[in-house]
Amino acid sequence: MDKGFLRKIIAAIYVILIIFVELLGFAYSNQEDDTLKENFIDYTSGWIIDGVEVKFPYEAEDKFRISNVLPAVYGDQFLVFKCYYEDVVVYIDGKEVYRSLDHKLFNVSSNVGKKEIHVGMKPEYSGKTIDIDINLQQSLYGAEIYGSVITTRSGYGIYILKSKWLQISIAVILAFFGICESIVAAYYILKRSHILRRLSFEALLYAGFFAILSSMWLMCQTRLLYVIFGNGTGFAILEIIVFLLMPLAFLELVRAVNFRISFWDNVVDGIFSMTILLLFILSLVGILDWGQIVIIGHGIDLLIGALACYYSYTSLKEAKRKSERRIIAIGNLLFLLICLVALAMYINNIDSNYNVIIVVGLIIYISTQVGVIYKRIGIRVEEQEELVQAREFAYTDELTHLTNRRYFYEELKAIEDKELVKDTSVVFLDVNRLKYYNDNYGHDAGDELLRATAECLNGAFEDSSTAIISRIGGDEFVVMLVASETELKRRIDKFNTIAKTWCGKVINGFTASIGVASTRDYPDASAEELCKIADDNMLIDKSKFYSQSGHERRKN
Numbered sequence: 001m002d003k004g005f006l007r008k009i010i011a012a013i014y015v016i017l018i019i020f021v022e023l024l025g026f027a028y029s030n031q032e033d034d035t036l037k038e039n040f041i042d043y044t045s046g047w048i049i050d051g052v053e054v055k056f057p058y059e060a061e062d063k064f065r066i067s068n069v070l071p072a073v074y075g076d077q078f079l080v081f082k083c084y085y086e087d088v089v090v091y092i093d094g095k096e097v098y099r100s101l102d103h104k105l106f107n108v109s110s111n112v113g114k115k116e117i118h119v120g121m122k123p124e125y126s127g128k129t130i131d132i133d134i135n136l137q138q139s140l141y142g143a144e145i146y147g148s149v150i151t152t153r154s155g156y157g158i159y160i161l162k163s164k165w166l167q168i169s170i171a172v173i174l175a176f177f178g179i180c181e182s183i184v185a186a187y188y189i190l191k192r193s194h195i196l197r198r199l200s201f202e203a204l205l206y207a208g209f210f211a212i213l214s215s216m217w218l219m220c221q222t223r224l225l226y227v228i229f230g231n232g233t234g235f236a237i238l239e240i241i242v243f244l245l246m247p248l249a250f251l252e253l254v255r256a257v258n259f260r261i262s263f264w265d266n267v268v269d270g271i272f273s274m275t276i277l278l279l280f281i282l283s284l285v286g287i288l289d290w291g292q293i294v295i296i297g298h299g300i301d302l303l304i305g306a307l308a309c310y311y312s313y314t315s316l317k318e319a320k321r322k323s324e325r326r327i328i329a330i331g332n333l334l335f336l337l338i339c340l341v342a343l344a345m346y347i348n349n350i351d352s353n354y355n356v357i358i359v360v361g362l363i364i365y366i367s368t369q370v371g372v373i374y375k376r377i378g379i380r381v382e383e384q385e386e387l388v389q390a391r392e393f394a395y396t397d398e399l400t401h402l403t404n405r406r407y408f409y410e411e412l413k414a415i416e417d418k419e420l421v422k423d424t425s426v427v428f429l430d431v432n433r434l435k436y437y438n439d440n441y442g443h444d445a446g447d448e449l450l451r452a453t454a455e456c457l458n459g460a461f462e463d464s465s466t467a468i469i470s471r472i473g474g475d476e477f478v479v480m481l482v483a484s485e486t487e488l489k490r491r492i493d494k495f496n497t498i499a500k501t502w503c504g505k506v507i508n509g510f511t512a513s514i515g516v517a518s519t520r521d522y523p524d525a526s527a528e529e530l531c532k533i534a535d536d537n538m539l540i541d542k543s544k545f546y547s548q549s550g551h552e553r554r555k556n
Contacts, residue, residue: 040159041071041150043079057146063135066145070130073121073150079130080156081117082147084137090119093128110283112290113236115223121150137291157227164222170359171218178211189465202465206253213249214359216242240290244276244297247304258311259421261466263484272304335365397471399447400454408470408478412527423482425518426530427492428538429457431475432511432545445506452502452510453477460495477512478531485520492516513542 044056046068054066070092081088090098098119114137136144151159161168185205219225220239226232251272255265279296282288338361395407431453438446450471457477461467467481483491492514500509515538517530525533 040152040155043068043071043148043150047148056148057144059144060136063133065131065133067129067131070121070125070128071150072126073123075122076152077121077150078153079117079119079121080147080149080151081119081132081145082115083117083134083145085114085117086135086137088117088135089133090117091131091133092125094131110233110290112240113233115232115236153227157224160222160224160227164224167218167222168224171215171222174211174218174359174363175215178208178215181205181208181211183208200256203253203256206249206256210246210249210253211363213242213246214363217246218359237290240294240297241280243294244279244300247297247301248272248276251304251307254308254311258314260311261482262422263486268307272300275300334368335361338364397454400451400471402454402457402477403468403470405470405472408468408472408480411468411480412531415527420519420525420527420530421482423484423518423520424527424530425481425483425488425516425520426527426534427479427481427488428515428531428534429453429477429479430513430538430542431477432513432542434475437506441506448504449507449510450475452504452507453499453512456495456498456502459498460491464491478534480527485518488516488518511545513538513545515539515541 045053047054047056047058048067049058049064058066085100088098088100089096098117100114100117117132117134134145149156149159181204185201185208188201189205217239220235220242223232223235226235229235251269255261255269279288279293283290283293338357341357395403395410397404431449434446434449437449453475454469454471454477457469457479461469461479461481464481464483466483467479469477469479471477481488496511499511502509515534515536517525517533517537519525519530522530522533
């Protein structure tokens with residue numbers, strides 16, 4: 001890695017830590033423990049229901065009234081009553097002072113965001129009785145009251161900062177590294193690389209997306225953004241959206257790590273994606289409540305978790321080195337134990353830091369999986385600029401700007417001792433009638449034909465994340481990629497269509513002889529053997545072209 005870039009990363013981390021320490025220092029310098037307690041009052045004791053004092057958390061299924069006596073309060077304070085509620089009415093000394101309103105998004109009512117009751121205080125309320133008629137939500141979250149405080153808005157923000165410092169710290173770190181991972185991964189994905197290495201950087205990209213989504217989810221759950229900016233409904237819905245997108249990013253990551261890019265893997269991925277999109281649409285139009293799709297989202301989480309376990313199991317079975325088996329097994333075991341701990345915390349108290357435990361568990365799981373794949377292919381990204389430029393010159397065909405024969409066969413060498421990914425396919429291609437154009441129109445026409453072939457190959461195959469496109473001889477080209485039978489046929493048909501309509505200074509449409517070989521048909525073949533089979537099939541297609549066209553091969 002470039003030392004200048006490394007210094008910038010260290011400086012950024014240093015600045016983040018300084019800012020966080022300053023905020024934490026400010027929070028702990030606040031007069032929370034002052035004898036007057038003007039900024040913060042713990043108001044969890046003294047609450048009475050039907051003449052009996054209750055303790056928080058308190059559960060109930062029916063609508064009820066809960067009462068208490070207010071301490072000395074001030075005009076800049078408000079009561080925070082923590083619970084998931086449907087509707088609530090607050091009375092002070094028998095007079096109604098607060099009534100909850102419907103929460104709406106695009107004029108569609110929803111109970112989402114009803115997580116806390118905020119009631120403004122006045123000095124004349126001091127020492128008076130407060131009665132709260134409340135109907136708790138009967139949902140996955142559980143019908144319970146889990147806390148109550150009296151504070152100012154700044155005091156409540158500081159209280160959250162102090163009580164949720166671990167969540168906020170992890171959220172900041174995840175956001176920073178998620179952005180860095182995404183940028184680095186996107187940069188290397190855009191560069192030419194062989195199949196396994198490119199999939200590894202795709203895994204890193206999705207790991208970055210997952211980290212960013214996890215950061216947003218943790219921040220929304222702290223409610224700090226709501227205290228600072230208001231709009232509890234908006235941030236509650238944002239929390240739900242990222243909650244549903246997190247497992248989708250996780251699934252894409254697991255797929256890339258385990259090379260799951262077959263047709264059926266794409267179908268399963270599409271089903272999950274379309275289901276989540278459908279849930280969003282149904283919630284926006286009011287057919288489903290946002291709170292309901294959270295319940296469905298937990299089901300999606302379980303299904304994706306099971307799918308990830310299956311992918312990990314198959315990867316564990318296929319791992320040939322004991323060290324890889326050990327790393328995968330340890331990562332899976334730690335992930336399972338951490339999830340069990342988080343579940344126990346969630347059941348015991350919904351306001352616990354169970355979400356932090358879940359995210360930490362997922363990060364451990366992701367780190368072990370990505371670590372294994374990088375170990376497996378010996379990835380190295382710490383290349384000096386001079387070496388990168390030398391590689392560019394050494395591995396690029398000067399005429400077509402495709403990668404050359406040296407590059408392609410080094411890629412084959414890099415994967416020769418590895419089991420080929422399912423649907424690995426090799427396409428050999430030889431331009432028809434190159435000698436005719438060279439002899440009759442000059443070598444400039446022949447060069448134009450070769451450049452046209454490269455352009456058409458790029459048009460048909462370049463958008464595949466796994467494709468290697470190389471010129472390996474005078475008029476011979478090769479494409480290696482992972483593609484289903486349907487996708488491969490579609491891409492070859494696209495090449496033929498583009499080639500027939502291609503128009504240059506001399507060349508007005510051309511054809512090429514094509515040979516294909518895939519692990520679908522030759523499951524035990526090595527990469528080199530696939531190339532030999534594809535080359536033989538191309539020669540058969542070449543002979544068929546000349547026999548059917550009537551051209552003489554040596555002259556035309």
